[in-house]
Amino acid sequence: MSFQDRYTLAYRTYPYQRSADQDLDQLVRHPVVVAGGGPVGMALALDLALKGTRVLVLDDHEGIGMGSRAICFAKRPLEILDRLGCAAPMVAKGVVWNLGKVFHRDDLIYEFNLLPEGGHKFPAFINLQQPYFEKFLLDHVRALQAEGLPLEIRGKNRVDAVEQKGDHAILSVMTPDGPYRVAADWVVACDGASSPIRNMLGLGFEGEVFKNSFLIADVRMKADFPTERWFWFDPPSGAGASQLLHKQPDDIWRIDFQIGWDVDRAEELKEENVRRRVADMIGHEVEFEIVWSSIYTFQCRRMTKFREGRVIFAGDAAHQVSPFGARGANSGLQDTDNLAWKLKLVLDGTATPKLLESYDVERIHGADENILNSTRSTDFITPKSDASRVFRDAVLHLARQHDFARPLVNSGRLSVPCTYDGSPLNTVDGLADGPARTRPGSPCPDAPLEGGFLLEQLGDKTGATFQILALDADVPETFEAHGMECAVRRVSAQGNEVLRERYLGDATRAVYLIRPDQHVAARWPAWDAGAVGGALARACALEV
Amino acid sequence: MAKLITTRNLARPDDVYARLIEAHEGKTDEESGALNARLILTLFNHIGDEEVIAEALELAQG
Numbered sequence: 001m002s003f004q005d006r007y008t009l010a011y012r013t014y015p016y017q018r019s020a021d022q023d024l025d026q027l028v029r030h031p032v033v034v035a036g037g038g039p040v041g042m043a044l045a046l047d048l049a050l051k052g053t054r055v056l057v058l059d060d061h062e063g064i065g066m067g068s069r070a071i072c073f074a075k076r077p078l079e080i081l082d083r084l085g086c087a088a089p090m091v092a093k094g095v096v097w098n099l100g101k102v103f104h105r106d107d108l109i110y111e112f113n114l115l116p117e118g119g120h121k122f123p124a125f126i127n128l129q130q131p132y133f134e135k136f137l138l139d140h141v142r143a144l145q146a147e148g149l150p151l152e153i154r155g156k157n158r159v160d161a162v163e164q165k166g167d168h169a170i171l172s173v174m175t176p177d178g179p180y181r182v183a184a185d186w187v188v189a190c191d192g193a194s195s196p197i198r199n200m201l202g203l204g205f206e207g208e209v210f211k212n213s214f215l216i217a218d219v220r221m222k223a224d225f226p227t228e229r230w231f232w233f234d235p236p237s238g239a240g241a242s243q244l245l246h247k248q249p250d251d252i253w254r255i256d257f258q259i260g261w262d263v264d265r266a267e268e269l270k271e272e273n274v275r276r277r278v279a280d281m282i283g284h285e286v287e288f289e290i291v292w293s294s295i296y297t298f299q300c301r302r303m304t305k306f307r308e309g310r311v312i313f314a315g316d317a318a319h320q321v322s323p324f325g326a327r328g329a330n331s332g333l334q335d336t337d338n339l340a341w342k343l344k345l346v347l348d349g350t351a352t353p354k355l356l357e358s359y360d361v362e363r364i365h366g367a368d369e370n371i372l373n374s375t376r377s378t379d380f381i382t383p384k385s386d387a388s389r390v391f392r393d394a395v396l397h398l399a400r401q402h403d404f405a406r407p408l409v410n411s412g413r414l415s416v417p418c419t420y421d422g423s424p425l426n427t428v429d430g431l432a433d434g435p436a437r438t439r440p441g442s443p444c445p446d447a448p449l450e451g452g453f454l455l456e457q458l459g460d461k462t463g464a465t466f467q468i469l470a471l472d473a474d475v476p477e478t479f480e481a482h483g484m485e486c487a488v489r490r491v492s493a494q495g496n497e498v499l500r501e502r503y504l505g506d507a508t509r510a511v512y513l514i515r516p517d518q519h520v521a522a523r524w525p526a527w528d529a530g531a532v533g534g535a536l537a538r539a540c541a542l543e544v
Numbered sequence: 545m546a547k548l549i550t551t552r553n554l555a556r557p558d559d560v561y562a563r564l565i566e567a568h569e570g571k572t573d574e575e576s577g578a579l580n581a582r583l584i585l586t587l588f589n590h591i592g593d594e595e596v597i598a599e600a601l602e603l604a605q606g
Contacts, residue, residue: 376562387568387576402550407557
């Protein structure tokens with residue numbers, strides 16, 4: 001039995017091939033099966049495989065889907081991809097931007113710079129069509145597979161049933177050659193917003209539905225708009241209630257039009273109707289070509305927990321947000337960053353499955369922050385009530401002349417990584433004079449260091465190794481506790497004002513314990529082996 | 545000399561704006577108008593400075 005593709009492919013990169021598992025009588029057991037080969041599934045698989053875990057990716061398609069979709073990739077995910085070794089070609093191909101402008105009718109009312117400070121290797125954002133993003137990721141996987149990366153991808157392998165078995169799960173998989181079964185210690189469902197696995201397990205996905213639709217058009221044209229994010233409320237063209245313009249590589253521009261709730265999708269998507277809207281916006285004299293168009297609606301919702309037995313959910317499967325703020329793919333990539341090292345330590349027996357409870361705590365905290373921000377943006381862009389619209393219009397009116405109203409203009413609060421405040425893995429902050437931005441739970445901010453950057457120089461980038469970072473403090477050359485050897489790095493903040501400001505604040509020296517996902521676990525004013533060992537145990541949820 | 549603060553003065557503007565919108569949730573236009581009136585009068589009292597209130601009224605006229 002074969003099955004139909006749900007979408008058109010941009011690249012047919014992993015055509016179906018019969019696997020040996022299908023011809024064996026006994027069930028083959030894999031340490032980790034990732035369901036879904038999109039950006040989140042593939043990034044997780046790569047991260048785990050780089051850590052030495054054997055990973056099987058099952059994808060119900062044979063490659064990368066068409067359409068620009070997630071186009072904005074933020075600084076933190078780029079840092080994660082740099083850790084995995086494939087950020088450079090993405091940044092080289094992507095359109096780098098930091099500036100956003102908001103217009104009300106014809107007038108510019110508000111401008112924001114997402115990265116007003118220097119000293120970061122990566123920009124606030126790049127715009128890159130999702131197929132390119134996935135292709136660079138997959139090219140990197142392919143190159144490493146040739147060198148023995150323990151990662152296998154099976155195209156046209158669709159998970160049809162999941163059976164929980166206590167210490168493993170059994171998946172029923174459909175292929176063009178018929179069904180077979182595989183067992184996995186852990187299954188990670190990265191199968192998208194409509195997650196079939198979530199439905200198979202009967203797990204809820206609650207939240208708010210927004211009654212508005214947006215038409216996206218990818219338009220190829222030669223235009224001299226600057227590489228900034230431009231957002232219009234009540235655009236003068238009248239082509240939508242709001243409108244967003246973004247530059248992508250290859251002279252392609254992404255335009256989103258807010259077109260209301262009760263729309264005839266087939267009618268709106270007719271080429272001549274899309275062309276009319278675009279021409280109304282950019283001018284009827286401009287030559288352009290429609291590359292791709294689609295209509296989307298959205299919801300802001302999440303699962304009540306991201307783990308059920310041996311199945312863990314990541315990305316859109318676990319949480320869905322409105323697109324304003326670029327918090328979808330970006331937060332999914334942060335899920336993988338959070339999960340990979342924990343799963344590795346659990347599979348190795350260094351930590352127990354208790355560590356995975358913190359994945360739920362930390363990423364639900366992240367999801368809630370993303371949902372809150374994206375819900376607020378959506379409420380501002382598409383007010384739900386007359387009172388809400390009156391205030392929105394008042395803000396836009398005041399913002400033209402008055403500075404105080406500008407921060408209230410909300411066309412999307414763009415993705416920044418969350419700090420895991422209150423995480424059970426954090427140790428109480430021991431650096432009283434330290435900066436708030438590097439308190440325990442924070443993602444390490446980048447800083448220039450010895451001709452390069454800090455984050456790229458942190459220890460064993462692809463492993464599940466904790467990093468001890470000493471700033472002008474004496475620490476031993478090596479440190480081992482609870483069966484884990486930490487990487488140790490000594491640096492000086494003298495003459496490095498950015499590093500000092502981000503990691504020392506008013507302190508003169510500091511010792512940081514940094515997790516494999518580059519979040520701060522603990523920090524102190526000086527070395528204390530007992531305290532570091534205790535914090536390491538805590539960060540791995542070990543009972544000691 | 546102007547006394548009204550017209551530069552950014554809120555630490556978390558999104559939070560207070562969300563509170564305001566929430567307060568109006570489920571209200572009719574008339575109820576919303578009445579809520580706004582009560583809110584403005586309460587804030588007038590808090591400000592307690594006729595000059596500031598006069599400047600704010602002028603600014604709001606657009």
